[in-house]
Amino acid sequence: MAKFMLILQGPPDVGRELSPEEMQRKVEKYQEWANAMRASGRHISSEKLGEEGGKVLSRRQGKLTIVDGPYSEAKEVVGGYFLFRAADYEEAIELTRDAPFLDDFQIIIRQTDPTGCGGE
Amino acid sequence: MGGEPPVHELVEHLFRSHAGQMLATLTHVFGLEHLELAEEVVQESLLLALRQWPFQGVPDNPRAWLIRAARNKALDALRRRAVLRRKEPELQRRLESRQTQADLGAPPEAGALADEQLAMIFVCCEPELPAGARVALTLKAVSGFSVAEIARAFLVQEATIAQRLTRAKRRICDAGIRLAVPPAAEIPRRLDTVLQALYLLFNEGYAAHAGEDLVREELCVEAIRLAQLLTLRGDTRLPAVHALLALFYFQAARFETRQDGAGDLLLLADQDRSRWDGTLLSHGVCHLERAAQGDELSEYHLQAEIAAVHVTSASYAKTDWRRLLDLYDQLLALAPSPVVALNRTIAQSMTAGPQIALVSLDRLSDDPAMKNYYLLPAVRADFLRRLDRTAEAAACYRQAFALPCSEPERRFLLRRMKAM
Numbered sequence: 300m301a302k303f304m305l306i307l308q309g310p311p312d313v314g315r316e317l318s319p320e321e322m323q324r325k326v327e328k329y330q331e332w333a334n335a336m337r338a339s340g341r342h343i344s345s346e347k348l349g350e351e352g353g354k355v356l357s358r359r360q361g362k363l364t365i366v367d368g369p370y371s372e373a374k375e376v377v378g379g380y381f382l383f384r385a386a387d388y389e390e391a392i393e394l395t396r397d398a399p400f401l402d403d404f405q406i407i408i409r410q411t412d413p414t415g416c417g418g419e
Numbered sequence: 420m421g422g423e424p425p426v427h428e429l430v431e432h433l434f435r436s437h438a439g440q441m442l443a444t445l446t447h448v449f450g451l452e453h454l455e456l457a458e459e460v461v462q463e464s465l466l467l468a469l470r471q472w473p474f475q476g477v478p479d480n481p482r483a484w485l486i487r488a489a490r491n492k493a494l495d496a497l498r499r500r501a502v503l504r505r506k507e508p509e510l511q512r513r514l515e516s517r518q519t520q521a522d523l524g525a526p527p528e529a530g531a532l533a534d535e536q537l538a539m540i541f542v543c544c545e546p547e548l549p550a551g552a553r554v555a556l557t558l559k560a561v562s563g564f565s566v567a568e569i570a571r572a573f574l575v576q577e578a579t580i581a582q583r584l585t586r587a588k589r590r591i592c593d594a595g596i597r598l599a600v601p602p603a604a605e606i607p608r609r610l611d612t613v614l615q616a617l618y619l620l621f622n623e624g625y626a627a628h629a630g631e632d633l634v635r636e637e638l639c640v641e642a643i644r645l646a647q648l649l650t651l652r653g654d655t656r657l658p659a660v661h662a663l664l665a666l667f668y669f670q671a672a673r674f675e676t677r678q679d680g681a682g683d684l685l686l687l688a689d690q691d692r693s694r695w696d697g698t699l700l701s702h703g704v705c706h707l708e709r710a711a712q713g714d715e716l717s718e719y720h721l722q723a724e725i726a727a728v729h730v731t732s733a734s735y736a737k738t739d740w741r742r743l744l745d746l747y748d749q750l751l752a753l754a755p756s757p758v759v760a761l762n763r764t765i766a767q768s769m770t771a772g773p774q775i776a777l778v779s780l781d782r783l784s785d786d787p788a789m790k791n792y793y794l795l796p797a798v799r800a801d802f803l804r805r806l807d808r809t810a811e812a813a814a815c816y817r818q819a820f821a822l823p824c825s826e827p828e829r830r831f832l833l834r835r836m837k838a839m
Contacts, residue, residue: 332473
């Protein structure tokens with residue numbers, strides 16, 4: 300089975316205006332989806348990215364530049380990712396179409412390159 | 420990755436009750452003047468859970484996790500503010516003890532935690548504050564409701580609630596109100612406004628004045644939880660607190676039967692008494708017994724007894740209306756109110772007949788507090804209906820229908836109008 304990465308991209312302040320009760324409801328909704336993913340055996344890993352810090356490295360003409368960013372003030376930031384197994388894009392979309400994250404985030408799905416060493 | 424993590428279910432209202440407790444703890448450390456900073460820290464720590472848990476799964480001990488998050492956020496906040504930095508050891512100490520309790524699985528209301536929350540309740544219900552602000556502030560600072568939720572509960576604009584809260588917080592600072600449970604000698608006096616706020620809170624949930632839901636149960640549940648907190652300490656566990664709790668439980672026992680399957684209002688006479696919640700009723704009886712210890716007779720005692728007469732009667736027909744009339748008379752003498760007087764006329768209509776009750780009712784109609792109260796014409800309509808004065812009854816139902824009330828109440832009035 301192929302590996303897919305689900306990338307959550309959205310405003311950095313999701314949930315800020317919610318009440319504790321509403322936050323809990325949202326957590327439970329997210330959780331239901333994530334748990335189903337885990338239970339199906341498709342889940343490989345998932346991580347939330349840190350909100351502070353972040354470095355952008357580049358090298359031009361042999362000179363390494365390191366700048367801070369991307370800033371959390373940015374309108375759209377990558378909040379985190381899920382790595383999971385699916386047969387193809389069609390199935391990956393099928394698994395993701397009801398993800399509650401879509402209430403708050405844009406979801407980007409990318410397949411890891413199946414021809415590389417990492418492919419299965 | 421190894422085996423999949425176990426799935427943890429969150430305790431109902433965990434975030435909300437955690438928010439209330441954490442806010443109380445942080446406000447004790449930061450000082451009342453930094454209530455808003457404490458609110459921010461609590462919000463930030465919950466946000467962290469919202470953002471992390473979907474990826475990592477819910478932690479083994481969510482409450483301990485949330486406390487740790489709050490501690491980190493609170494320390495950040497302290498370090499950013501030079502004036503607060505010296506409070507760091509105190510904050511560390513308090514949060515460590517919370518952490519330990521949570522790790523050990525101790526109930527969240529244990530000991531010091533309850534005291535901190537009680538102190539917050541007393542601050543929020545300070546007699547210095549306007550009555551409306553007390554309930555709003557209690558919901559915000561003790562119960563973890565948002566401005567939007569409070570606005571929804573009381574059917575007022577968010578801006579109105581926000582303004583009420585801002586003013587109340589400013590008043591607390593200006594008046595130099597202390598964050599502490601009052602000394603024992605002052606508690607009976609200070610409890611007045613606390614019980615009044617809880618009573619309002621419960622009533623708001625029990626008899627919604629407008630909107631779709633007849634019962635906004637959450638407000639009632641919260642009123643019960645806060646009243647329970649008062650029973651955790653010897654000096655706040657006064658008979659009136661038990662009386663109020665008895666009243667709450669008696670009313671709550673009937674929640675499920677106040678509406679039929681279609682969400683339509685069912686009057687006491689038509690409710691299926693076998694479906695009243697036996698556990699809640701027995702809680703009510705238990706608190707009523709405790710309320711009877713001592714020689715205090717508060718309005719809540721009388722209200723609870725009135726509720727007890729209803730819930731302990733085998734059928735509507737067997738209701739002891741004479742006893743109710745007597746209780747209403749006592750209540751009117753102790754705490755005169757047009758709403759109580761209105762309820763009294765119903766008991767009177769069952770003992771002396773609707774003709775006489777109608778005369779009592781007419782005396783109430785000039786009261787300005789009754790001007791927009793739909794129950795006045797609705798009760799009048801009922802008396803007239805029982806006297807076979809159908810045309811007049813229909814006119815009164817129409818009059819009631821034009822006044823503000825909840826949707827189920829409106830549908831009820833409509834059904835009655837059609838039946839005329």
